[in-house]
Amino acid sequence: MNSVWSGIGLRLAATGLFAVMSLFVRLASFEAPVGQIMFWRSSVALIPxxxxxMWRRQFPRGLRTARPFGHLKRSTFGLVSMFFSFLSLAYLPLALATALGFLAPLLVLPVAMIMLRERPGIAVFTATFAGFAGxxxxxxxxxSTPGIDTGVLIGIGAGLTMAVTTAFAKVQIKALTSTESAGTIAFYFALVCSIGGLLTLPLGxxxxxxxxxxxxxxAGLTGGFAHIFMTEALARAPASTLSAFEYTAMIWALLLDVTVFSLLPEPVSLVGAFLIVLAAAVVMFGEKIGVPVPQPDLAAIPAKQAE
Incomplete structure (x- = not known):
C-alpha cells in the first residue's frame, strides 16, 4: 500500500512538473521560436x-535496442506532436492548450481501429463525441468574439493537430513497450527531438x-524530471490507478493562467473542460464499468508530455 501511495505522489508531482514545463514553454515563446524551444526542452532533458x-544501472546498456526504426517512427510522431504542442502554447492560454491535449486519448480510438483493428463499444463512441463537444x-x-485574432486560430489549429499526432504516437508507444523500457523510449525521443529542433537553426x-x-x-529540466517521476510512479503503482491523476493537469493549467497571466476562464469554458475530462476518463476507465475499450497503453509517457 505504501508503494501505491508513493506512486500516486510521484504521478501528481509529474503532472505538476509537466504543467510548469508548459508554463516555461509559453513564457519562452514570447521571445524564442518554437524550434529553438524544442531544442532546449529536449537537449536539457537528456541530462536528468x-x-x-545511470542510477538504474541501465546506461549505456539500456540504450541498446533491436528496434531502431520503431523508436524513429515513435519519435517522429512525438517530434511533430511536440512542435504543434509548443506552437499552441505560444498562442493560447494554458488551460485551452491543455484541454486540446486531452483530445489525444479520444483520438486514439479511430487510430487504434485503423492500425490495431480494435472495435470499441457504443459508450466509448458516445464519450468521444462528448469530448469534442467539450x-x-x-x-x-x-x-464567438468579433474580429478573432489570427494567432488564436493558429493556436487552435496547432492544438488539434497536436492531439492527432499524439494519438498516433501513443499507438507507437504501445507497440514499443512490449520490448523496450520507458527510459530507453524517453532517451531516444529526447535525442530525436533535440536533433529536430537543432535543424531549425538556419531558420533563425x-x-x-x-x-x-x-x-x-x-522547460528542459522540468520535462526531464517529469519523465523520471512518471517512470518511477509506474514502477510503484498500477497504470490504471495512476491514470486518473493525469487530469489534475487541467487544475494546474487553470491555476497558472489565473496566477501568472491573470486569465479568468468563462463559465462555459469550465463546463467544456469538465466534459473533456469526463469523456477521456470514460475512455480510459470504461473497461472497469463494463464498457468495451481498446487497449492502447494511454499511461505510457504521453507524447505531448514527453513533451
Whole structure:
C-alpha cells in the first residue's frame, strides 16, 4: 500500500512538473521560436534522463535496442506532436492548450481501429463525441468574439493537430513497450527531438535574454524530471490507478493562467473542460464499468508530455 501511495505522489508531482514545463514553454515563446524551444526542452532533458538511467544501472546498456526504426517512427510522431504542442502554447492560454491535449486519448480510438483493428463499444463512441463537444464549449468564448485574432486560430489549429499526432504516437508507444523500457523510449525521443529542433537553426533563432534562458533551461529540466517521476510512479503503482491523476493537469493549467497571466476562464469554458475530462476518463476507465475499450497503453509517457 505504501508503494501505491508513493506512486500516486510521484504521478501528481509529474503532472505538476509537466504543467510548469508548459508554463516555461509559453513564457519562452514570447521571445524564442518554437524550434529553438524544442531544442532546449529536449537537449536539457537528456541530462536528468541519462542520470536516471545511470542510477538504474541501465546506461549505456539500456540504450541498446533491436528496434531502431520503431523508436524513429515513435519519435517522429512525438517530434511533430511536440512542435504543434509548443506552437499552441505560444498562442493560447494554458488551460485551452491543455484541454486540446486531452483530445489525444479520444483520438486514439479511430487510430487504434485503423492500425490495431480494435472495435470499441457504443459508450466509448458516445464519450468521444462528448469530448469534442467539450472542446467546442471551451472554444466558444474565443470563436464567438468579433474580429478573432489570427494567432488564436493558429493556436487552435496547432492544438488539434497536436492531439492527432499524439494519438498516433501513443499507438507507437504501445507497440514499443512490449520490448523496450520507458527510459530507453524517453532517451531516444529526447535525442530525436533535440536533433529536430537543432535543424531549425538556419531558420533563425533568437538571442535569448537571461530571463528567457531561464525559461528554456527550466522547460528542459522540468520535462526531464517529469519523465523520471512518471517512470518511477509506474514502477510503484498500477497504470490504471495512476491514470486518473493525469487530469489534475487541467487544475494546474487553470491555476497558472489565473496566477501568472491573470486569465479568468468563462463559465462555459469550465463546463467544456469538465466534459473533456469526463469523456477521456470514460475512455480510459470504461473497461472497469463494463464498457468495451481498446487497449492502447494511454499511461505510457504521453507524447505531448514527453513533451
Amino acid at each position: 534522463i541519462v542520470l536516471y538511467l 472542446v467546442a464549449l471551451m472554444l466558444w468564448p474565443t470563436l 533563432w533568437a538571442d535569448p535574454s537571461p530571463e528567457t534562458l531561464i525559461w528554456l533551461i527550466g
